[in-house]
Structure formats: structure tokens, C-alpha cells
Amino acid sequence: MKRIYMDYNATTPLLPEVLDAMRPYFSENFSNPASAYQSAQVARNAVEEARIKIAQILNADSSEEIYFTSCGTESNNIVIKGVAFENWDKKGKIITTSIEHKAVLQPFEWLGRYGFEPVFLPVDKYGILNPDEIRKAIDKNTILVSVMWANNEVGTIQPIEEIARICKEYEVPFHTDAVQVGGKLKIDLKEMPVDFLSLSAHKFYGPKGVGVLYARKKARFQPLIHGGEHERKKRAGTLNTPGIVGCAKALEITTKEMELENKRLWHLSEKLINGVLERIPIAIFDGHREKRLANTVHLSFRGVEGESILLSLDLKGVEISSGSACSSADLQISHVLKAMNCDPIAAQGATRFSLGKYNTEDDIDYVLEILPPIIERLKTLSVL
Amino acid sequence: MYSNKVMEHFMNPRNVGEIENPDGVWEEGNPVCGDVMKFYIKVEDNRIVEIKFKTFGCGAAIASASALTEMVKGKTVDEVEHFTREMLVEELGGLPPNKLHCSLLAVKGVKGAIEDWRRKKNQNVS
Numbered sequence: 001m002k003r004i005y006m007d008y009n010a011t012t013p014l015l016p017e018v019l020d021a022m023r024p025y026f027s028e029n030f031s032n033p034a035s036a037y038q039s040a041q042v043a044r045n046a047v048e049e050a051r052i053k054i055a056q057i058l059n060a061d062s063s064e065e066i067y068f069t070s071c072g073t074e075s076n077n078i079v080i081k082g083v084a085f086e087n088w089d090k091k092g093k094i095i096t097t098s099i100e101h102k103a104v105l106q107p108f109e110w111l112g113r114y115g116f117e118p119v120f121l122p123v124d125k126y127g128i129l130n131p132d133e134i135r136k137a138i139d140k141n142t143i144l145v146s147v148m149w150a151n152n153e154v155g156t157i158q159p160i161e162e163i164a165r166i167c168k169e170y171e172v173p174f175h176t177d178a179v180q181v182g183g184k185l186k187i188d189l190k191e192m193p194v195d196f197l198s199l200s201a202h203k204f205y206g207p208k209g210v211g212v213l214y215a216r217k218k219a220r221f222q223p224l225i226h227g228g229e230h231e232r233k234k235r236a237g238t239l240n241t242p243g244i245v246g247c248a249k250a251l252e253i254t255t256k257e258m259e260l261e262n263k264r265l266w267h268l269s270e271k272l273i274n275g276v277l278e279r280i281p282i283a284i285f286d287g288h289r290e291k292r293l294a295n296t297v298h299l300s301f302r303g304v305e306g307e308s309i310l311l312s313l314d315l316k317g318v319e320i321s322s323g324s325a326c327s328s329a330d331l332q333i334s335h336v337l338k339a340m341n342c343d344p345i346a347a348q349g350a351t352r353f354s355l356g357k358y359n360t361e362d363d364i365d366y367v368l369e370i371l372p373p374i375i376e377r378l379k380t381l382s383v384l
Numbered sequence: 385m386y387s388n389k390v391m392e393h394f395m396n397p398r399n400v401g402e403i404e405n406p407d408g409v410w411e412e413g414n415p416v417c418g419d420v421m422k423f424y425i426k427v428e429d430n431r432i433v434e435i436k437f438k439t440f441g442c443g444a445a446i447a448s449a450s451a452l453t454e455m456v457k458g459k460t461v462d463e464v465e466h467f468t469r470e471m472l473v474e475e476l477g478g479l480p481p482n483k484l485h486c487s488l489l490a491v492k493g494v495k496g497a498i499e500d501w502r503r504k505k506n507q508n509v510s
Binding site: 303304305306307308311315324325326331344345348380381382383384 | 386391394395397400411415416417418419420421422438439440441442443444445446482483485
């Protein structure tokens with residue numbers, strides 16, 4: 001059976017061109033970029049070229065503002081805990097939203113146990129943070145604001161520039177988790193006054209195990225990982241040369257193709273949303289119809305359960321994810337849907353279709369053909 | 385993630401539906417927390433002669449309810465009251481740890497329907 005992958009927000013396949021770029025740095029040139037001999041110089045050059053390329057794509061002031069980490073989660077952790085360690089003696093308020101990825105929420109909660117004051121701001125029914133909430137919460141004791149650029153579950157895009165400007169006005173460091181934005185939306189760090197930004201290579205057709213942390217030159221933070229002079233003493237550990245090279249290559253390709261790809265994905269996702277809403281009466285679209293990532297479609301089906309939908313689609317070759325309590329490890333409905341004040345029963349039937357490069361119009365037609373009978377069958381089984 | 389047996393019950397659940405004028409009926413669970421199961425039984429000479437169910441829930445919930453209806457059909461109520469969730473999990477070829485509660489829900493649901501039958505029977509006698 002043909003497999004149709006529609007879970008690109010979870011991860012993406014590595015592009016063949018990216019693999020080609022990475023290949024020389026596994027066996028052929030394996031040297032540690034921190035070593036002194038000639039082959040190490042080649043590896044070091046590859047890493048530094050990647051750093052420069054990424055800085056240029058993001059329009060950063062300098063490649064010295066780009067740090068390589070092991071993943072988006074690590075980048076988020078470095079910023080949040082690193083800024084907290086910088087302010088360990090005086091503590092202070094740390095502000096975020098209630099719809100962040102757990103890689104932000106949990107470090108915030110953890111810091112709450114050590115005397116910091118975490119604040120989780122509410123969002124509206126579309127999952128959008130009103131920037132006035134930042135104005136209301138921010139004060140002279142605030143040491144960090146962290147707001148995700150786009151949400152991984154519903155794809156809602158935040159008014160990140162406005163939020164960044166408010167933080168700048170109050171001179172509070174601002175971090176954005178841009179893991180779902182890298183390769184999907186234009187990031188211009190000269191236009192956007194953010195102090196910290198996190199990216200993850202495997203979300204934009206790069207390799208797993210590579211994260212990027214952008215930290216503006218004046219931004220102060222302590223390292224999490226000690227053990228050497230790597231990454232300007234901010235992140236010890238031998239550099240992942242092939243991964244870093246692949247990360248830069250993938251960001252380069254996706255940035256180049258972004259505009260056309262977004263148009264294509266918008267068309268496909270709109271077709272999916274409209275098709276489902278027309279064919280399935282119990283379907284609900286979640287999130288914002290315009291202010292959303294072109295690839296992300298979140299739909300709930302009231303009266304059927306999300307994991308059952310996921311399993312049924314999987315048996316037909318379609319791979320998606322679900323936000324229902326049953327399909328999560330902690331048996332809770334998605335905190336994002338909860339924050340959006342969604343109907344808790346409908347939220348049990350939450351599904352996310354996140355499209356990408358290899359999805360076609362035929363894939364959408366196929367889903368629109370098989371989904372209505374799946375929902376119909378599960379509805380017949382259901383008590384509700 | 386699931387055993388073949390679970391997937392088979394999920395795709396082809398047995399005894400789905402409702403019974404008109406059941407001798408016992410019970411709904412277990414809460415839609416806000418996840419799964420809800422409803423069981424209907426017909427009892428003759430202390431024996432479950434017919435059983436139907438409906439489930440709002442995940443693959444494990446649907447399979448648990450379906451497999452349990454097969455296990456209890458034709459058994460006496462006394463036999464069924466000794467059923468444990470471990471027996472159901474074994475019948476299903478195992479369940480992932482975070483899905484074990486689904487099997488408990490099914491067992492509680494069927495026992496609830498039996499209790500309902502007993503209650504109604506006692507009312508009729510008195």
C-alpha cells in the first residue's frame with residue numbers, strides 16, 4: 001500500500017540534496033572541527049560556512065550570533081534556563097503563553113520550583129495571543145518573555161513582531177520558539193527585534209539531532225552544557241559536522257522554495273479543510289483560517305475519538321497525528337485546545353494533518369475519499 | 385503499538401449496537417476524560433444470552449469492549465462476576481501500559497450492566 005505521510009510538523013524526510021551535502025563529513029572527513037591539523041580545518045570550515053549561511057538566511061548581524069545545539073528542545077532549554085541562571089540571585093518573572101511546546105512549558109514550570117515566577121498567558125479561541133496581555137504582565141522584575149512564533153498543533157501564527165517590540169520597549173529579553181517556522185516563513189532578524197530564536201533542522205527537511213540557537217550579541221545567558229570551549233563557550237560538546245552542514249543546506253533549499261511551496265500548500269490545505277467540512281457534518285476546524293501555517297490543518301470530529309481516526313487512517317496508508325487524550329502519554333487532551341477553550345468532547349476527536357513537500361493533490365483527494373466512511377463507522381460505534 | 389488481536393477487534397468489532405428493552409444496561413466512563421462504554425444485556429436463567437455495546441474511545445477501548453462481549457456471551461452472571469481485567473488483557477494479546485484503563489472500563493461496564501439486571505430483578509420480586 002502507498003504510504004501518504006501527513007505529519008510534517010512532527011518531522012520531515014531528509015532531502016536527497018541535503019544528504020549529498022552531509023555525506024563527505026561522516027567517513028571521508030570525520031575530523032573533529034576543534035582539532036589542529038589540516039583535515040580538521042576542512043571540517044571547521046564546513047561548520048563555519050554553515051554558520052555564515054544560516055546567519056545570512058536569517059539576516060542576523062553576525063554569524064557569531066548562531067550557535068549549534070542538538071535539537072530545538074535544547075535550544076529552548078538553553079535560553080530559558082540560561083537566562084534564569086544569569087539572574088539566579090535576584091530571580092524574577094518569566095512570561096510565556098499557555099500554548100507553547102512542552103520544551104518551553106516544562107522549563108518554565110521547573111524554574112517555578114526554584115523561586116522564579118512563571119506566567120502562562122491566555123490565548124483567544126483561535127490560539128492567538130493578544131499583545132496587550134504582554135503589556136499587562138510585563139514589569140521591572142521580568143527577566144524573559146518567550147512566545148512561540150507558530151503553534152505546532154493548530155498552526156496559528158502569533159503577532160510576533162508586535163510582541164517583540166513591546167519587549168524591546170521594556171528592555172526585556174525576548175525569545176521565540178520558531179521551530180515550526182524555520183523553512184516555512186521568512187525570518188528577518190534585522191526587521192524583528194528578537195533576542196533569542198530556536199530552530200530545529202529536522203522540521204525543515206534537514207537531519208535529526210541538530211538545533212540552531214540564535215542569540216543577539218548583547219543577549220546574556222549562561223551555558224547549560226559545560227565541557228570545553230566550543231560554540232564560544234556557550235555550548236560544549238564536539239560539533240556535529242555532517243548535521244550542521246545538512247542543517248544549513250536544508251534551510252537554504254526550503255528558504256529558496258518557500259514562496260512557491262507555501263502557495264501550493266495553501267491550496268492543498270484549503271482543499272482539505274473545505275472538503276472535510278463539506279463532507280463531514282461533525283467536523284470542526286480549529287485555529288485561525290488565515291493566520292495559520294500553510295501546511296497545518298487541525299480538525300476535530302465531535303463524538304468520535306482521535307486515536308481511532310488515526311488508527312483507521314493508518315490502516316489505509318495515511319499518517320497523521322491526534323490531539324486526543326487517548327493518544328497522549330499523559331491521557332490529557334491537548335493543552336493547546338484547552339487553552340483555546342475548545343469543546344472538551346470535540347477535543348477528544350482532534351486530528352492534525354500537517355502537509356509537506358511530497359504531498360500532492362491526489363493525496364488530498366484520497367483523504368477526502370476515505371475519511372467520511374471512517375468517521376461514519378466510528379460514529380456508528382460511538383455512544384455519543 | 386497494538387497487538388493483531390486488538391487491531392482485528394478494532395476493525396471488526398463484534399456485538400455492536402443496542403438492545404431494545406434490555407434486562408440490564410450500564411454506561412461507564414466520561415467523555416471529557418476520554419472513553420465511554422455502554423453495555424446492554426439480555427439474561428435468561430442467570431445466563432447472558434445477548435450482549436451489545438457502543439464505545440466512544442480509542443482503539444484499545446473499542447477492542448476491549450468488543451472482546452469482552454465475546455468472552456461473556458453465553459456465560460452465567462456468576463461466572464462473569466469473576467472476570468478480571470487481566471483476563472481481558474490476556475485475551476487481547478496485551479495492551480500498552482497507558483491503555484490498561486480501557487480494559488478496566490470494559491470490565492466495570494459489563495459488571496455494571498449485571499448489577500443493573502440484579503437491581504431490576506429484585507425490584508420485580510419485591
